[in-house]
Amino acid sequence: MTVKILPLLTILLLPAALALAAPAEKTPAPAGDAEALFQQARTALHAEGGPADPGQVFALMKKAAEQGHAEAEAGLGYLYSVGIGTEKDDAQAVVWFRKGAEKGSLKGQFNLGRMIANGRGTAKDLKDGFRWMQQAAEKGLPEAVYAVGDAFFFGKFGQKRDPKQAYPWMLKAAEGGLAAAQNAVGVMLRDGLGVPGDRKAAEQWLRKAVAQGDIKAVSNLGHLLYTQPGDRAAKIEALKWLFVANRSGDVLARKTIEEILPKTPEAEVAEARRLAAEVGQK
Numbered sequence: 001m002t003v004k005i006l007p008l009l010t011i012l013l014l015p016a017a018l019a020l021a022a023p024a025e026k027t028p029a030p031a032g033d034a035e036a037l038f039q040q041a042r043t044a045l046h047a048e049g050g051p052a053d054p055g056q057v058f059a060l061m062k063k064a065a066e067q068g069h070a071e072a073e074a075g076l077g078y079l080y081s082v083g084i085g086t087e088k089d090d091a092q093a094v095v096w097f098r099k100g101a102e103k104g105s106l107k108g109q110f111n112l113g114r115m116i117a118n119g120r121g122t123a124k125d126l127k128d129g130f131r132w133m134q135q136a137a138e139k140g141l142p143e144a145v146y147a148v149g150d151a152f153f154f155g156k157f158g159q160k161r162d163p164k165q166a167y168p169w170m171l172k173a174a175e176g177g178l179a180a181a182q183n184a185v186g187v188m189l190r191d192g193l194g195v196p197g198d199r200k201a202a203e204q205w206l207r208k209a210v211a212q213g214d215i216k217a218v219s220n221l222g223h224l225l226y227t228q229p230g231d232r233a234a235k236i237e238a239l240k241w242l243f244v245a246n247r248s249g250d251v252l253a254r255k256t257i258e259e260i261l262p263k264t265p266e267a268e269v270a271e272a273r274r275l276a277a278e279v280g281q282k
Contacts, residue, residue: 037064038072045075051084058085065096074100074108081111081120090121101132109136110144117157126158133157137169146173146181153184153194163194174205182209183217190224199228210241219245219253226260232268239264239272244279 100108117129
């Protein structure tokens with residue numbers, strides 16, 4: 001199985017279903033067409049290699065936002081929050097996230113909640129921040145669903161640590177295709193955290209996350225395979241994934257490798273290294 005290992009998952013602040021590159025030529029949107037302006041802005045923002053003209057992205061998004069387009073308002077908040085096409089300004093980011101959030105933008109609600117909960121650009125308020133994040137989660141935004149599950153699992157944002165309450169949220173996000181959630185569900189099933197242990201189901205979820213390039217899942221899959229009964233091939237595959245994760249700097253993988261290498265036959269180690277070297281190759 002060939003898997004392309006990607007950088008650690010980061011939560012995108014703009015809608016996920018965006019075009020990756022703008023056409024070579026495109027007719028400018030009418031000045032009053034907020035939806036068309038928004039589409040041009042996000043297409044340019046997500047052009048392959050990054051936006052060619054960040055200032056233009058900001059100008060288009062701002063025009064659409066000023067016409068009351070909810071997703072453009074949330075998008076403008078994002079641009080302010082990271083400083084694309086303008087100086088970074090958390091206070092303005094909060095203003096525009098709130099405008100979008102109040103009109104129903106799930107991205108706006110989620111990111112407004114994160115800003116409030118972390119005290120960025122506004123007074124820190126864990127309760128109100130979590131309320132906004134949960135509102136987006138209840139409407140199905142995958143990254144918000146994951147964040148709520150993560151909050152319950154680790155006891156973040158003023159919530160009591162409760163793996164049992166965290167699991168349904170994590171599962172929902174995992175079923176929505178979020179790699180980080182798939183990894184979390186795999187670990188919870190592996191270790192029986194908030195749900196009865198099920199190593200077979202854990203392996204299935206970890207493999208789904210691995211297929212998306214989640215390094216933590218790569219490490220966790222290697223650890224799972226090595227610590228369960230299996231034949232020589234299973235041990236080699238386990239070591240392969242641990243080598244891949246270690247290559248990306250995963251600490252757990254490094255420690256596990258240090259522990260198991262002395263008791264692993266040299267031929268198996270060599271084969272695992274060969275297979276690991278192939279991962280990510282086209």
